[in-house]
Amino acid sequence: MIRVAAVGDIHVGKDTRGLFPQELEHLPDRADLLLLAGDLTQHGFGSEGKLVADTCAGISIPVVAVLGNHDYHQGQQDEIRAHLERVGVCVLEGESVTFTVGARRVGIAGVKGFGGGFTGACASEFGEDEMKGFVRHSRERAELLKERLAELSCDVRIALLHYSPIGGTLAGERLEIYPFLGSYFLGEAIDSTDTHLAVHGHAHLGTERGISRGGVHVRNVARPVIKLAYKIYCFGQPCATDQRPQLATV
């Protein structure tokens, strides 16, 4: 069995370490991997990324992360990423990683994603340069996600995002702001690549569980939504053999 823990929007700042040790006490016994779905910092400072990294350094299972819009606010996303990678966190932006857990392989492709909206209420690459740039960024992020997902050779394929690929997990948010919370481009990417699970954050007032048009499980793991330190999603039957995950490919 592959056990995937996930949480997003931990929003670490100097006033809070975000993931407190007591919140993670049983994590290594309960999960094989931890996915962090963006907005790891509150203000986007590199120093906050260092605080996240300090916490991650104490986690004994592999940690895979994407960054979120908060992590880009100061333009220090590269510094945040460097702090995380220094302690072994695998940070994905148009990239993928594969682990073996027992006899099975789990592949994770990650992008921050972007907004634009969903079928019937979405922006188009038309008009002013600013609008075209907005939609283009969303489309290009999703195309990268699709390429990385399609390349994965694994038993369980996971998309790790910050923005949402569907409207279903945004239920609870005001309908008017859906175009700022996700994009159907991401939904198309997961639906065309035999993806088993997509996890995202960003929508603090949304809903945890949803399903894409193509039947992919989508989970909004923003901490204000799950109201827990993390959630765990399992694939396959329990196995008695040693299943500690091993890094296969990056």
Next chain:
Amino acid sequence: MPASSSSGVETNYLVARISAALATDDRTHALDVRVSLNGGTVFLLGQVASEQRRLLVEAVAREVLPPDTSLVNEVCVQIFNEPTEPEMLG
């Protein structure tokens, strides 16, 4: 009060101005605090990660408030526990 009067305009756009301040102020960057106006009182609703953030949200909102407008801070500090049950997906 007609919307064209200065205080009417101030009231009509007060919620938007407070929300914008909470999102962009370097002390908060809080995008998910809900702001509402009821009977001349501004209400702040939502959850934040620390008591310091709860107080900063109120401080930033108060800086935008016009005189004679009261504010109620109903923002809570979140506490997170570990999950007890996994979800089986396949």
